[in-house]
């Protein structure tokens with residue numbers, strides 16, 4: 332039976348109903364995959380997956396990416412999922428616990444950022460803690476031609492210090508915080524389209540540019556990316572599974588009362604180093 336796919340905004344995201352992700356077949360998965368590629372973000376309500384079942388769903392899209400955001404103790408080995416949570420769940424301490432979180436893409440500070448991220452809502456606050464998604468294709472297309480020309484061949488350094496600036500940017504990153512340089516405009520591996528690949532939380536500066544000029548140019552790009560007309564804001568309900576394309580979208584979290592529980596289980600699909608959309612500047 333075909334799945335039902337309904338757009339949630341004019342620019343990004345679709346809701347899929349009529350599926351139980353514990354019982355999938357090839358045909359249904361192909362439809363879900365197509366909906367994801369076409370809409371960049373998919374929302375699938377009413378899911379009750381265990382951790383193992385969520386990993387199995389994640390692997391339909393490619394090899395799973397093990398958790399890298401947190402440093403695990405030697406005896407903890409590796410982890411296939413983590414809880415974005417302000418409480419401990421099944422003996423696992425939650426990470427990225429409270430407050431607003433600025434726009435970002437997951438793991439852009441590594442050579443191979445996650446290809447996709449999947450969150451399953453388990454507990455949500457009565458108000459706030461929403462996730463905003465931005466369409467980075469549309470943001471690039473919205474730029475003036477002169478700005479697009481200026482971006483050709485540019486690269487930016489991304490840094491993330493999970494201890495010092497987990498949710499809001501500061502200039503206090505530890506020297507050993509993970510960091511990587513990527514093109515400012517990347518070419519999406521499936522669509523071949525150009526995508527703006529910088530973000531307010533994790534992008535440090537444009538390589539080879541003075542701090543003032545870099546900050547000014549990045550601010551113009553952030554404003555294009557965070558344009559509310561190009562975003563969808565998801566209000567969570569327990570059981571919502573949301574999956575996003577981590578190369579052509581950005582996401583951010585709105586404030587919520589830290590006294591209220593917020594628990595989501597996160598898995599990721601491993602990715603490749605993003606390709607540059609244009610040749611490097613001379």
Ligand SMILES: [Fe+2]
Pocket residue numbers: 435436437582
């Ligand atoms: Fe994130």
